[in-house]
Amino acid sequence: MDVRGEPVSGYDPAAIRTPHKAGRLLVGPSGEPDRFDGLFVDCPFVCSDDGEYLMTYVGFDGVGYQSALSRSTDLVTWSPGEMILPRDPGHPYRRYNAALTSIVRDNRLDSAGQVNWLDGRAVGTYHAYPQAGMEVGAAVIGFCVSDDLRTWKDTGSVLRPQDGGAWERGGLYKSWLLRHDGLYYCFYNAKNRTYDGWREQIGYAVSPDLERWERPSPEPVVRNGGAGAFDERFASDPCVLRDGDWWVMFYFGLSFDGHAREGYAVSRDLRTWHKSDEILIDVGPPGSADDTYAHKPAVVSHGGRLHHFYTAVRRCEPYQVGTHTLVERRGISMAYGGTR
Numbered sequence: 001m002d003v004r005g006e007p008v009s010g011y012d013p014a015a016i017r018t019p020h021k022a023g024r025l026l027v028g029p030s031g032e033p034d035r036f037d038g039l040f041v042d043c044p045f046v047c048s049d050d051g052e053y054l055m056t057y058v059g060f061d062g063v064g065y066q067s068a069l070s071r072s073t074d075l076v077t078w079s080p081g082e083m084i085l086p087r088d089p090g091h092p093y094r095r096y097n098a099a100l101t102s103i104v105r106d107n108r109l110d111s112a113g114q115v116n117w118l119d120g121r122a123v124g125t126y127h128a129y130p131q132a133g134m135e136v137g138a139a140v141i142g143f144c145v146s147d148d149l150r151t152w153k154d155t156g157s158v159l160r161p162q163d164g165g166a167w168e169r170g171g172l173y174k175s176w177l178l179r180h181d182g183l184y185y186c187f188y189n190a191k192n193r194t195y196d197g198w199r200e201q202i203g204y205a206v207s208p209d210l211e212r213w214e215r216p217s218p219e220p221v222v223r224n225g226g227a228g229a230f231d232e233r234f235a236s237d238p239c240v241l242r243d244g245d246w247w248v249m250f251y252f253g254l255s256f257d258g259h260a261r262e263g264y265a266v267s268r269d270l271r272t273w274h275k276s277d278e279i280l281i282d283v284g285p286p287g288s289a290d291d292t293y294a295h296k297p298a299v300v301s302h303g304g305r306l307h308h309f310y311t312a313v314r315r316c317e318p319y320q321v322g323t324h325t326l327v328e329r330r331g332i333s334m335a336y337g338g339t340r
Contacts, residue, residue, distance in 0.1 A: 008274045011246050011266045015109065016299075017280065018308040018335040024289050025312060025331035027057060027070060027078050033322025035059070036066040036083060040330035043174055043237075044298040044309045046075075047105040047113040049149065053300070054115075055309070057081065057332060058099045062324055063132050067100035069149060075300070075307050075334065085126060085144070085152050093140055093158065097128040100144070100152070101174045104184075109243040113300040116179060121145040123210070124152060125177040125186060138162075138171035138194055141186065143210050156210025161190060165218045167201055170194045174237045174296065183208055185270055187249070189236035190220075199224055200234040202251060204270075221273050222251060222265050229253070230261050230279060239297040240270075249273060250280070250308070252295035259283045260295035262310060281310060281335050289314055289333055304339040 029040045037059030045056045053072045058065040059081065068081030085098040103124045105113045115122050124144045130137040141159040144152040159175075161168050168190030175188040184207045191198040201220035205213045222238070225231045231253025239250040247267045254260045262281035265273040281294045290312035298309040312333035318325050 008266050008276050013264070013276065013278060015243055016248055016250070016264060016306065016337075018306055018337040020337070021281075021284070021290075021335045022076070022333050023284075025329075025333055026076060026309075027055065027081070028329070028331035029059070029321075031321055033324070034061075036061050036068065036086070037081060038062070039321055039324055039326060040328075041068075041081075041332060042311050042330060043099060043101055043296055044311065044332045045100075045102050046298045046300045046307070046309050047103055047115050048300070049115045053112070053302070054149065055298075055332075056084070056100050056103070058101075060134070062322075063087070064097035064129065065099040067098055067126070075302050082150070084146075084150050093128040093130070093142055094126075096130070096132045097139070098126055099128065099174070100124055100126045102176045103149075104177055104179050107178055107180065107240075107242045109241040109248060109299070109306070110301045110304075112302060115149070118179070121147055122149055123155070123177065123179075123184075125175045127172055127175060127188075129171070135171075138169070139173065141172045141175050141188055143177070156207070157213060159186065159188070159205055159213060164190065164203065164215055165220075167192050167199075167220055168203060170198050173200065176238045176240050178240055180270065184210060185240070186213070187238040187240055189234070189238065189251075200236045200254075202235055202238050202249075216271060221271070222249065222275060225253065225275070225277070228255070229277065230255050230263060231275075232256060234260070237296045239299055241299060250297035250299055252293075252297065252310075254295075258292070260293035260313075262294055262297055262308070281308060287314070289329075289331075291315065292328065293330075294333075306337040307334055308336070309334045
């Protein structure tokens with residue numbers, strides 16, 4: 001697939017290109033059947049606090065997602081994950097799953113992503129599926145707050161698929177929460193149905209207080225591409241940051257060739273988005289850490305260099321973890337650009 005497509009008129013994508021890959025997993029599954037991350041890890045989000053880089057990610061143990069926090073000083077070596085949002089059998093939504101996917105942070109592309117403490121609290125967003133297993137049922141999006149980034153409690157109301165358009169009735173996926181001009185913006189991807197052959201597209205909701213949510217558009221703001229496009233089936237997992245006068249949405253596309261790749265769209269106002277067909281991160285050659293999927297972006301700057309984290313997946317011979325037979329290895333890798 002051609003990785004250097006047409007740029008969006010008026011926007012120079014040089015600052016968001018990260019052509020140098022780490023070439024390996026920086027955070028991988030433990031392989032221990034009884035651990036939250038025994039089978040795989042997924043969905044990175046990267047930020048910083050007090051000069052230390054932080055990564056949240058989800059682990060899967062065969063029952064559902066749970067969320068962890070890891071720490072780094074150099075964005076390469078990460079501490080073992082500490083559970084911060086476990087599933088809760090008594091919770092109305094998080095009985096089986098608790099996938100924390102973003103925390104309100106400095107919106108600037110060239111920043112270290114400092115956590116934005118609002119009245120002494122960090123504000124995050126998660127999604128949760130209603131049944132055990134791998135993303136079973138129509139998920140909802142919830143919001144949570146913490147005063148130490150380790151312990152989180154629910155706040156605000158919940159975004160539900162049945163309250164949106166037909167394109168999101170199958171469930172809501174990974175969300176990105178930001179604050180701008182006194183409003184919270186929650187970008188998310190959703191699927192049109194829960195069974196095989198669904199499509200995923202990106203929409204958003206806005207709120208002044210995390211309680212009262214409005215979907216300004218009944219339709220997705222980033223749609224699937226046409227036949228042969230890298231995002232012809234999925235346009236998913238938004239990561240939204242500001243580059244000067246532009247907002248940039250990093251997202252992944254899945255095409256019918258069975259591969260997931262990273263691309264982007266831009267906006268002046270967070271409401272109207274223009275897609276590029278340029279591939280920012282493509283899958284690697286056979287046998288590489290990302291030979292099947294390079295997807296689910298998390299972007300931060302360090303030392304004047306952009307770092308683009310993503311979930312890397314490679315196919316492999318079947319292997320056993322406890323009672324589970326796996327045919328892929330899924331973890332978190334990174335690509336980086338030049339200095340600005």
